[in-house]
Amino acid sequence: MTQLLANKTAIITGAASPRGLGKATALLFAEHGARVVILDLDADQAQTAAADLPGEGHMGRACDVTDRTACLLVARELIGTLDQIDILVNNAGITQPLKLMEIAPENYDAVLDVNLRGTLYMSQALIPHMRDHERGSIVNMSSVSAQRGGGIFGGPHYSAAKAGILGLTKAMARELAPAGIRANAICPGFIDTDITAGKLTPEMRQSVLDGIPMGRAGTAGDVAGCALFLASDLSAYVTGSEVDVNGGSLIH
Numbered sequence: 603m604t605q606l607l608a609n610k611t612a613i614i615t616g617a618a619s620p621r622g623l624g625k626a627t628a629l630l631f632a633e634h635g636a637r638v639v640i641l642d643l644d645a646d647q648a649q650t651a652a653a654d655l656p657g658e659g660h661m662g663r664a665c666d667v668t669d670r671t672a673c674l675l676v677a678r679e680l681i682g683t684l685d686q687i688d689i690l691v692n693n694a695g696i697t698q699p700l701k702l703m704e705i706a707p708e709n710y711d712a713v714l715d716v717n718l719r720g721t722l723y724m725s726q727a728l729i730p731h732m733r734d735h736e737r738g739s740i741v742n743m744s745s746v747s748a749q750r751g752g753g754i755f756g757g758p759h760y761s762a763a764k765a766g767i768l769g770l771t772k773a774m775a776r777e778l779a780p781a782g783i784r785a786n787a788i789c790p791g792f793i794d795t796d797i798t799a800g801k802l803t804p805e806m807r808q809s810v811l812d813g814i815p816m817g818r819a820g821t822a823g824d825v826a827g828c829a830l831f832l833a834s835d836l837s838a839y840v841t842g843s844e845v846d847v848n849g850g851s852l853i854h
């Protein structure tokens with residue numbers, strides 16, 4: 603197998619969740635020769651996830667991406683330890699199944715902060731290093747919810763946060779292209795993970811599946827494959843794009 607990420611180092615946020623998109627991405631990146639650093643809220647869980655990956659040198663660290671100082675500190679430590687960091691996947695995210703009028707200030711803060719503020723803070727922590735090396739690929743996890751106004755599980759504040767990620771990604775791509783840094787977003791549709799925390803009823807699930815031309819939920823591996831493409835040199839001329847991984851649930 604051609605290893606698409608040989609000698610590359612990738613940082614992936616929110617990648618400790620065992621069935622999550624970040625962990626599947628970490629696994630595929632490691633299979634393609636990357637050294638992977640998993641960041642998540644809990645240090646033990648991040649280390650356990652890193653220890654699960656094939657190959658040597660993977661690391662797990664605690665980092666709450668809503669905490670700017672924590673992002674800067676972990677970036678400083680990793681930059682000091684590792685030769686070069688080539689790839690950042692801003693994957694950490696939370697969602698809540700609220701309707702518009704149910705969104706309280708604390709709901710807004712929680713969802714906007716992890717998804718959008720966290721993407722900004724972790725990127726800001728690594729961009730100076732990527733600029734120094736004149737290369738880098740940043741992959742941000744948005745959602746089909748951003749493009750079609752929800753309709754799966756997350757509320758309007760989740761759609762807004764994920765739409766914010768699309769705008770941020772495109773502006774980052776424009777500003778960072780001269781420095782050799784690419785930025786792209788992935789818009790997953792309905793993917794089987796634990797993000798819905800058991801709150802998706804069988805009826806809700808069936809109604810989502812009814813709207814997917816491919817007739818099935820996506821797998822975490824489906825999203826990981828797209829992240830691999832965007833992280834690797836296969837996508838060397840792709841920046842500022844939003845790539846759909848949704849089984850046809852939004853064709854536009």
Ligand code: NAD
Nearest residue numbers: 616619622623666667693694695743745790792793795797
């Ligand atoms: P998940 O709940 O399985 O994993 C999310 C991870 O983020 C968890 O490990 C959690 O601990 C971590 N996290 C939460 N807050 C954090 C913080 N402040 N700092 C660092 N880490 C934090 O979810 P998932 O389904 O794997 O989702 C991954 C990403 O994909 C999210 O951004 C999500 O919004 C997005 N997404 C998921 C779907 C889907 O259907 N599963 C669809 C579209 C987009």
